[in-house]
Amino acid sequence: MKALVYDRFGSIDALHIAEHPDPHPGPDSVVVKVVSASLNPVDYKIREGYLQGGIDTILPAVIGWDVAGVVVRAGFDTPEFQVGDEILAYARKDVVSGGTLAEFVEVPVRTATKKPAELSFEAAAALPLAGLTALQSVRRSQIAPGTTVLIHAAAGGVGSFATQLAVRAGARVIGTARPGNFDYLRSLGAEPVEYGPGLVDAVRALAPEGVDTILDFVGAEAMDTVPQLLRPGGVVTSVASPRARDEFGGNYVWVRPDPDGLAELAELAASGELHVEIAKAYDFEQYADAFAALESGHVRGKVVVNVNS
Template sequence: MRAATYESYGSPDTLAVRDVPDPKVGPGEALVEVRRAGVNPVDWKLMSGGLDGMMEVTFPVVPGWDVAGVVRAVGPDTPEVAVGDEVMAYARKDWVHGGTFAELVTVPARALAHKPAGLGWDEAGGLPLAGLTALRTLRRLEVGPGDTVLVHAAAGGVGLLAVQIARELGATTVVGTASEGNHEHLRELGATPVSYGAGLADRVREIAPDGVDAVADFVGGVLDDTLAVLREGGRHASITDPSVTEHGGSWIWVRPDGEELQWLADRAADGRLVVDVAGTYGLDEVARAFARSQQGHVSGKLVIAVGD
């Protein structure tokens, strides 16, 4: 099969599309023919060696953790899916090696969700990691009816989904930080936008004078603002800043979860959750997609189109 690979840590320039062996399909796994694979910042952070102290790596690496595609084979004792099923998954494994920027990938059954017929391939490929990160964060924050929630980096791939999921979970007010160019879109999704930067805490207090009930940080470097607007007894969590644990917060690292992904996919299919796709690239263009992601300020998800 063809796959984007890298032989050692480095920049996007180290990526090359090569022929590699088809993956073996073990017990409790499905072999998925990849239609779409979402790009996430963690992909190029892994490639740079930034997570070497956390995860085992076997070179050459096929990067990518998001996938949407069609089941082509199943391993022993995998009753959850059948050949021909359209599926999607956050396909992170216990070590970094055989990822989703390839024509084929094996995925543990526990990570798989069925792709609803009403959900497009681009959206299905872009949803898993970002959607599950947003959902796990908001679940940990126990967001529910009546809450006022602050979302840092609300116009990013995770933040856009978090804004919508918070409303789906019952939050009354969702305040989202973003540049002014993204404010109108956030309003369309049900958020009250505020500009980030100096004076952020004051701007949030104008909307929520009594403080906010929960803060979801998807950018880092905002702990002081978080603590300044959090009401007494409020909850906060970050996906980028482990120091929040020293201030009563939670550091989130999302897990593959097929059931939670199905919850997200069903809502995306019926229009309750919009998956913004900011760009689609071919398998030969993974390096370009990584470079764009590294620049920051991508509003929505970047997706790799592998098959039709």
């Protein structure tokens, strides 16, 4: 099969499409013909070697964890799925090796759920990692009706979902973004503020007593403003900095596969209750352009790659 692989750590130049052995299903996994996959910042961080010591990589590795496609083979004990089922998955395994940017991928059943017929493959592929990160961040923070939540990078892949989920939970949401994304955030139910200098004053103008919850999808500078913006007894949750947990007593979230949570997100998206923002969908051969867009840091929503469209 054709797959997007890297056999050394490095930049986009380390990636290339190559012939790769077809995957085989394990006892509790299925082989999926990939229709669409989506990209996440963690993909290029792993490719660049930043997570060595945190998760092992077996080279040459196929990149990618998000997938939507069709089951073509099933393992010995996979009653959840049959050949022909359309599924989506956050197909993270214990090591980085057989990823989703390929014609076929082995998917553990513990990472997958069936795709609703009303949901496109592109939208389904955009949901798993970002959607589950948002869902688990919102739930870990115990966001409740009537609370005020500050979401950093609210227009990004994770932030777009977190904004909508927090609004659905009954919270008032203030979201940081570039001015060009302000109208987009308003459409999701958030009050936008510009990140960078003046952020603290802008948030305090909207929430003079501070906010009840901070969801951080940026790290670094966002953590520096926590003491100035979080109310006493408030909760900060970050996917980018352990300071949220170690310094402020909050949560540091590393998203886990969760088929039930993924099914919930897929149904919300299929019914139109959860908007899936796709920045652009690229053909497989345009993978370099897709990663360049992702790594620019200015993407609204998700970058999708169509493999077998």
